[in-house]
Amino acid sequence: MGSRLDKNSNAVRKRIEGHTFSDEGGEEYEASAFGGFNDYFRRKKIKLQNLDSELRASANDNPQIFKGVVAHVTGYTQPPLHILAYNFSLHRELVQHGAGFLQYLDSKTMATHIIASHLPPKKMVEFSKYRIVKPAWVMDSIQAAKLLPWSDYRVIEETPRQKTLKFDGTNLASQTNTQTSPLAGYREQSKNSYYTNQLKGFAEGVDRAHTHNSSPSQTRMNTPSKYQTGNANNISSGPTKPEPKRDEVGMPQSTDASTEGDEICLVRLPDAQEDVPMPDEDAPTAEEAALAPAELSKEMTSEEHNAALLQDPRMRKSSTANPDFIKQYYAESRLHHLSTWKAELKSRMQKLAAEKGSQAKPPKRTPGARRYIMHVDFDSFFCAVSLKNAPHFANKPTVVAHGAGNGSEIASCNYPARKFGVKNGMWMKRARELCPELNVLPYDFPAYEEASRLFFESILEVGGVVQSVSIDEALVDRRGVDEGSIWREQEKADQIALDLRGLVKEKTGCAVSVGIGGNILVAKVALRKAKPAGQFQIKPENVLVILGELKVNDLPGVAYSITGKLEEIGVNFVSDIRQISKERLTRTLGPKTGEKLWEYARGIDRAEVGDQPIRKSVSAEVNWGIRFINQEEAEEFVFNLCKELERRLLNEQVKGNQLTIKIMKRAADAPLDPPKHLGHGKCDTFNKSTMFGVATHDAHVLGKEAASMLRSFKFNAGDLRGLGVQLTKLEPLKTSAAAPDGSQKQLNFGTFKPSTNATKAALDPIQDTGSPEKPKPASGRSGSNDPIMDGPLTPRKPKAVHPAFTLAKVNEKDDKARTPLNIGGTQFVIPTNPDPAVLAELPNDIRARLLAQASRSSESRKPSPALERPRTQSPALSLADEIPPEFDPEVFSGLPDDVKMEILASYKTTRVTAAAAAASSQSRLPQSPRKDRLIQPTKQRTPTKRGRPAGMPSLRARERQADANAKIVQTNFLSLKNSSNSNNQAYGGEASAAAAVAEGTESPDESLWEELDPESLAELPEDVRKEVVAEHRQMKAQRSGLDLRAIINNRKRLLQQQESDDSDDTILPGGQTTLHFGPKPAKVAFTSAGLTTVAAITDMLNVWYKETSAEGPHRNDAEMLEKYLVRVVLEERDLNKVAKILKWLGYLNREDVSDSLGKTSWKAVLQQTTAAVQKAVHSTGRGSLII
């Protein structure tokens, strides 16, 4: 066990901020601390109301505003206050415009701001009558007007029923800046109020939380928090104990900085230039001063300090000044390795279990059978392994650490060292005080991995249900060891453990200990008694006695905080817990924790081995070595963190909806240089999150948002000590959701699929009885019911089209430029003719893309209008009822036919996909926990104080109550994205096929075979040929009626039309060779909906190649192909598919002699593409792809 006592606490100061809009110029309000806002009104018996329902009603009554502004209020105040509201779908589009300046505020913050700025004091109590909002994305009307013509928005002066925020301007002005108003007073109070802090003690004497609190009065206090480094206390032996430094924190937490918005959001905002100085700000406390944006002298100091510090090249190298810092840091971070290993093991075990389970090998757990849980764990793992290279230290006090300096952390210490009181996680300084002759060994991560591999290999041989706990720890559940008598069973269990220990020792040379008990808790306790290289079985009759003698913090999940709370009620030993009523425990610790402890004290642990919930978040953070000398560096670092995050997201094949940035800032009273070298020292922590309308994994999007959030705090870059980004509300990532890609994975849509549900249920003797698949009538928000998805799919009032969308239709070209903005999938694209004013507001990268796109599209624009095809009057008529809800019928019918068809086709695809996903949603939404079947006795809730001495621990995992987050938002965005691409692509893909078919220009019944060039086919390698043919069959069947040939012909037709287009290029991007590229943009649609199967792609390649074998492929197309394949490698991860495609391409280019310039170019493209693909493959850590 290694406890980490060293980290310490941090208190969190919660801050709420409001703001104006834009990233840069916006005014930022430090509306801080309005944590008590709602409480305030509650006390006044006034309840805040949301306008949500009214706004919705309004939207329904006015279809035109289906998407767009719902309300715009202005003119009541002086200065004018603009309130803009818009719904979720519009938000999604706005995000596409790089709406980084959209700010998301919660109602309290908004209300705070509004009131503080504009409401007369005496009006405060009347607040409830100003129906305010709900969390929202905020944007002022001026900004909104820049995005779209104001006329495209629907303006509502007042919401239907109540008066919308109507402030009578009376004395607003004075109000605004006054500090004397009650409000100001209130605000001020909140300023320091409200803070929570906690500290963790450390046995290791390390940074310690300091409470410097000042506790305020009865109201909440905001305070700084902690993470101070100090040193000193620590308890020597025994479990590490918390340091009592508890300061009470008055109120529990209060608010949050942001909340999720729903369909409709209301917004507030001062004018751009309006400078609403938040009333207070005048009497800042020391803490406040630190937070204040300005304080130049101090700021300069910290940045200058860092600059000076970084003069030393060695420092530079080990801090954020080094461009490779993140990489290097993670390579050396033991904690990062531990986390990574754990995740990998978890997923490997899951996969293993899934295989085993599917083999009709039902759990070998007999419900009634006696359980023998074995907890197996290496003794001083890192140290033991590292000692293999330094055997002479084996019996001397030895530790594993990076260095011998005072701040070096001991990852693991051997038993001789423990005799001195040294512990894992302790700082070297403290350890040497305890044991002067400590030997220090370096880490050997590869060796740890290897030892672990052998360890698990051995464990799996033993059989039974296995659960990995960490790199060096595992749980094995072998129940009903049969044998007849209990005694024999116990003996057998001991024997198994003995054998296992011998096996591991033999394989790894390191000792493992095994604890055996009737449940996980008991096994763990047994392990501790087994510890130095031994084993121990706690038999039922001894459980209570053994447990009773333990200190409470020896129980899993009980550490500093909980221990502190228990101490307060006189509980020190586990046996003491039995004297406390369950009611009192739950009141003190919370319902779950209280009950869990009550059970633990009695040897009860309902957790089962094997339960491994699915991942719910992915994050990357660094809280060491952070020393910036300017804001740019900080933002770049955040951006790099986002790149790392993207890597991990892709690795997990997920994308997410909510991004949170975590910031550690040097506490006002903390020294510039903490005791630990480049450590974070005592810090205040700040988190902030934003919701994307659409899930994403794109580093650019994440980076921009993260940087924006960081910027919003206006901290001094020099005071930053730690940064992190976390993505939650995950959804499976599916590069090509359209087709199952030939393989047999039918409904297996990705990551979240694991039969966790079934498995889990099956393993659960209690709840299991029912149907494992029971979808759990969640509150109607399982995948298909997701509001976001319903938007587009639900036949709602098909009115009003977003202008941007319409524009999108015109912009056919360039997939590249847009790609980065396609946040994980949206059907909206950037308008081709952005308003200059808007451009100016956009982040550079986006602006650049827009400009590039605009110029390109204007120059090549030959989209729909150019199509000669007789525009059939309205092929869509019969399909009228199928017009996607997002389209205005009128606008829709005004579109060129081909575009219409594409839309319909893609829409259809979307729908299908969605349906399929929905159908499978049951099985893919496992994770949700079953309700607690446990007796949920009293639930009396008394606030369990948090922070100070106590908090609550998390006990061993197990089912938790229905978790909202568990819901996996159904994702059809991907398909939407695809359709978007196809919209732009304008050619190729199923969309075109659909169009062709609908127009009746092609016979849908043509034989599949005719689509393929028999001659070519015959020459293909047998395996490839078979697969291609098979896929064609499948595609045909799936598409019922759609003829691939239509795609081809259609494409040919389009190609011809473009004949005169742009052409020639000479240099292959990144290529060394000068090439000649063909003039005909084939307009291949690698990313369009449906074009994802090998068959479809090879079809396209056939045509493309044939059409361009003389002139060579168009550079854009070549790039597109390359990009697409790389994406398949990195995101879709179907190497097989890539290999097939390249194989086919190679086949097309099979002639040795290039009799034409075109063929030569093609070969070069093939080479280039292959090289790019290999590079991508290598980047994933694999060897070369065999083609």
Add this chain to the structure above:
DNA sequence: ATCCTCCCCTAC
């Protein structure tokens, strides 16, 4: 009563 968000807290 139940959901949801924001954190605290714990473990390795």
Add this chain to the structure above:
DNA sequence: TAAGGTAGGGGAGGAT
């Protein structure tokens, strides 16, 4: 010198 990461349980309190 030093590499103080990371995921998930669960509590508090607002929203519904």
